[in-house]
Amino acid sequence: MEDIEDLLAGDGGVAPGFRLPVTSVGLNPKKKPMKSNLSVVQHPLQSIRIPGTQTIYIKTFGCSHNQSDSEYMAGQLSAYGYTLTDFPEEADLWLINTCTVKAPSQSAMDTLISKGKGANKPLVVAGCVPQGSRNIKELEGVSIVGVQQIDRVVEVVEETLKGHEVRLLNRKTLPALDLPKVRKNKFVEILPINVGCLGACTYCKTKHARGHLGSYTVDSLVQRVKTVIADGVREIWLSSEDTGAYGRDVGVNLPILLNAMIAELPSTGSTMLRVGMTNPPYILEHLKEIAEVLCHPSVYSFLHVPVQSGSNAVLTGMKREYTVEEFRIVVDTLTKLVPGMQIATDIICGFPGETDDDFSQTVELIKEYKFAQVHISQFYPRPGTPAARMKKVPSAIVKKRSRELTAVFESFTPYNGMEGLVERIWITDIAADGTHLVGHTKGYIQVLVNAPESLLGSSATVRITSVGRWSVFGEVIQVLSYNAQDRTLNKDELSCSRFSPSGVSDESCACSKDPDSCCSAAKCADTSEVPINSNQGKDDQNFDGPWKRNSLTFKASENTKFQEPNPEEQSGKARARASMAQWNIIDKSLVAGIFLSFLIAVACFSQLWARKVMSS
Template structure:
């Protein structure tokens, strides 16, 4: 086995194989000689809704560097010259998924690189024998590891004392969303978690470096910035600043027209308690989503103590109550672990009561799984049947909530950044981060719009686009139109009803994700939007035409009120094509009929 640092020793003339070139130079180095296919595939199927913000950001940075060096990123495992699996795990099922991928790759005789929390926190796993490894703080050197692995070397790169740069090349899975890591590691020592093992002690990026990154991504056209961290609330404690200082600096960089929104990442209760009012003020800002993920894990103080969570249920309640009171339309997500060692029926009942009290619209419910090397793995376990029963019971209770009731007919401002999995709808979010599905052309991606909520579902609501906001907030306010309250920086346009979007939870390493990256010779620009499927595309186009007709009617009505003139019956291209086709068919039928009649007539005579 070789360490990459050993590969640097005694190199001949020129740059040795593992030499790390500056990014500006690296982009063009030997590009025409590159290279191979690398497959970029998520073993948990949906990269964009992954629960681990840190892992998503790492994946995008690695993809960017590989792409900048001329590698082709592919989801086709068979055509790949190398597989790269990015992992983040605190749970056994997720590590099992990784093990399956590794076995599949080895059986296919493909070169393999494994990155992320699993190899960093459990480098002695037998499954990792013969596999190259990139540590969580070494993602800026992924190209070196890939190239050495393709040469047949086994490389392990795990130790680092400085944070990777924020300005590395990056391929965003969603070009409108920037996942911005503000710190790595954590200050906690939860007895069930391996985050500390994998990502180490807290390491925060400076305020200036993060402000600079925000300026850059806004100039790139990003419309949502997700702050990513194992624990956002702990930010800055290692460098003498705190989260409110950072957030105020970042908010000052956001466009005043509300075209780019900030989403604050997961924060544990201990580190937000002392800044509650300041955080509430920031969450009330019109360019910040009124949404926060605050994991509680259990409703029992006894279990929280066994977990070493460093807060009480009362303190969690204080966080939730204060934010709901001070932030209009505030929405909070949380996590629950069922069946932690020592959990009694009484402990579980306290958790049930907590969830019933708040009826939070987003609750991620998981079963306890012991992680090797953690204190909880040595504790006396609750029967697996009991754990499953409690998980099912709590899930049933949570799914009985109807948080969207009463939203029908409401007017909301949303930010549209994605295509729904059905291939027909676009996905937007309200100020409170309620997921709204609308019909419209893909050109609406990256825009903000005013919608009317037409119907509700369990996990999202549906709306009709009334107006696409293309003008500056100030000019809209000066116009004094009926939507100005949604744009006024001193007012919040959002529903006071509860929201839900359980599939959009973003937590720390408490969840798991494994990805495979593939590399290929052909040049490709990753991150471009492609229609999900032909059927969805056709459905969306046809529905879009109907929507455009409705929108034109609204515009005509508005223009008439203002004394302007418009063409009242403008047809869209598809309608014209259909009409021409119908007329052509009709004339063809008549011609055939006349021909047959003429032939029969002459035969009769």
């Protein structure tokens, strides 16, 4: 089928989520109606499906940029009235957002499309696969929406539910950042700052889909930051195909954007900024400026910088536009200038032409830096890319190299020595075991704590109690900010945040504002505020650069509880003032009412007694 053009008159478009008439969207019916000589009278309401009342299942593959696109599409569908579900069998339509980076991701997409067709589910396929490979057979008979047409997903879904096949693939202006959005994690905003890239990597299929670099303006991104902070977001992830290339098409650069964003972050440190993946060529000239940003107390001291290979010969074949020596400059400079700096990287094993010596250089690079996070992939030829036509390394050798490098990487113990350290963390998620909450240090090390879900969205200081390969465990000492409020908890609120050693909220003390009602005031945590920049960088230097994988492969060693301050630190007068502070207007009214009732009872008793005396 031909690609469908945007046929709106004047190319002016309509408001996101506005339902267009059928003639405004290019479409083909899936089935032609059968001719009949019979005259059929149909009830006016028969077979009518009310738009916006169906249930939609959304499945996302791939990177954080894809996740953001799915959240925007979910927001528009929800705003229009559609119900979202996590259960595909309950849905009236499936929306599949695809990734073309690796063969396994596309294979998983193919399997899901086949299941949907087998279940007679209307299908809409979005993302990089249809945009970059629109004519593959797996996409026959399904509707597709391109990466720059996500603001029209409501139209596509609506027409698909009517039985039409719709294709919107034309590239146009970037989708607006203020579209409705349903975040997978309400505390995390994934903010795309640009689409596409300036590179021409021989193995990459993503550029076929995302295209050349297109950057959002600084003003539009800063406005989005303001909006999501007001919504209570605690982490802002900057996302793109190459963050470091931001702005080169519009006359600005990444440091300019980052400094503008930092100016809008709360001074309490309640919302953190995480800079996304950047390739080495585009930050070499800005290393000092980037380092200054990463030192800011409201920016994670973490950066994802892919190297892909430790061999310059392989990098040349990949057309990566940098050398191993330049990658080292990036890592060494940031590690030197940013206290506690953590760097993650990527490796591709078995790229065409990779020799044993090339691979040995990669292994030595990883051993030298002992990166705590390395994404290791086997080379997958992607159709239409130059690398797909190169002579391949035998698959058995590729698998062997991947296993060898993985074994080297997993032999590192990056968190050793962290036991006993006190760190500030930002808590934004629930761990895979359903028991622990997930927080991150300023170096973006994953810390798991036994705590009630009420602490989600909070910042806290924790003491590290045990370490593992992918994460560390900690006990909460003090809660610094709570949910959507940018401030330190007071003593009354902290008594409501207290939890038992088992990690489950202590019901007898969960909501009391009077410390003496369930525990002595001496057992409630000290709430003196810890300065945001209190030697955070110095503390981070006490361990060797770990980032982590979101995986639970080991057992917590200790239960968590709040630290108990010395009872002598609280005088009798202080406890009296704390007790009197609990007397609000309702309490006073109740006491007055009880006293008044007592007076009325006394008066009634006196009157009865007087009558009895007079009658006698």
